[in-house]
Amino acid sequence: MPVGTISSSKDTVGVAVVNYAAPVVRTREEVLMNCNRIANFxxxxxxxxxxxxxxxxxxxxxxxxxxxxxxxxxxxxxxPETEIFARACRRNNVWGVFSITGEINTNGNPWNSLLLMNNKGEIVMNYHKINPWVPQEPWQPGNKTMVVEGPKGLKIGAIICYDGNIPEICRDTVLKGAELLVRIQGYMNPSREQQRMISQVRAWENLTYMAVSNLAGRDLTYSGIKSIE
Incomplete structure (x- = not known):
């Protein structure tokens, strides 16, 4: 995150986009430890x-x-993961976007989910990735775009990773009223310039703002990139 000042007023929304390092976790206990690190962040x-x-x-x-x-x-x-995030949002009076991969689905494979929590720790959006990266990702595809009212009335729409490459998904989200497109992603280093350009194009062609957060660092199979857009 670049050094600067996030000011607050009734007419502005202060947004922090985090390039979080890819966690290496093997058990549910390690996942919860990582959730506490996110909360501390x-x-x-x-x-x-x-x-x-x-x-x-x-x-x-x-x-x-x-x-x-x-x-x-x-x-x-x-x-248990979302409860840790909820406590962090409540005690800091902030809204948060968090990733759950995957969310248990009783009718098929798990979903790849983007959660938006308000400053009371309530889940106000649960968006499922529409275009999993086949065949590497095992997730059940989502089937709808979503827009909700966020902090200070800002209309927030969500997309996950490859969803942002599909013009119609972003367009449908903006047509539902989104003023800010939040794109969380896990693109690797070879896609650096491609994804930077795509996000800029989606913002321009839809005349809206876009906040992009990419997984950084390295793990067993992944070499991430920073992406502050």
Whole structure:
């Protein structure tokens, strides 16, 4: 996150986009330890930037990208992971975007979910990734775009990773009223310039703002990139 000042007023929304390092987790206990690290990160950012209204964490920042553990580490929404995030939002009076990969689905494979929580710790959006990265990702595809009212009345729409490459998904979200498109993603280093350009194009062609958070760092199979847009 670049150094600067997040100011707050009734007419502005202070947004922090986090390039969180890919966590290496193998058990549910390690996932919860990582959730507490994310919660502590929220505390630290709010302390340093008192005008913060919304903080955004990238895709796979909660349960990681372990190639053989994705299904084993799936969880419920709400669940123990989301309760840790909810407490962080409440005590800091901020909204948060968090990743759950995957969310248990009783009718099929788990979902890849983006959760938007308000400053009371309530889940106000649960968006499921529409276009999983086949065949690598095992997730059940979502089937709808979503827009909700966020901090200070800002209309927020959500997309996950490859969804942002599909013009119609972004267009449909904006037609539903989105003023800010939140894109969380887990793109690797070879896609750096492609994804930077695509996000700029989606913002321009829809005449809206876009906040992009990409998974950074390295794990067993992943080499991430920073992406502050």
């Amino acid at each position: 929220v505390d630290d950012v709010k302390r340093g930037y008192p005008g913060l209204d919304l903080i955004i964490f990238p895709e796979y920042s909660t349960q990681g990208l372990h190639p053989t553990k994705w299904l084993q580490l799936s969880t419920t929404v709400p669940g």
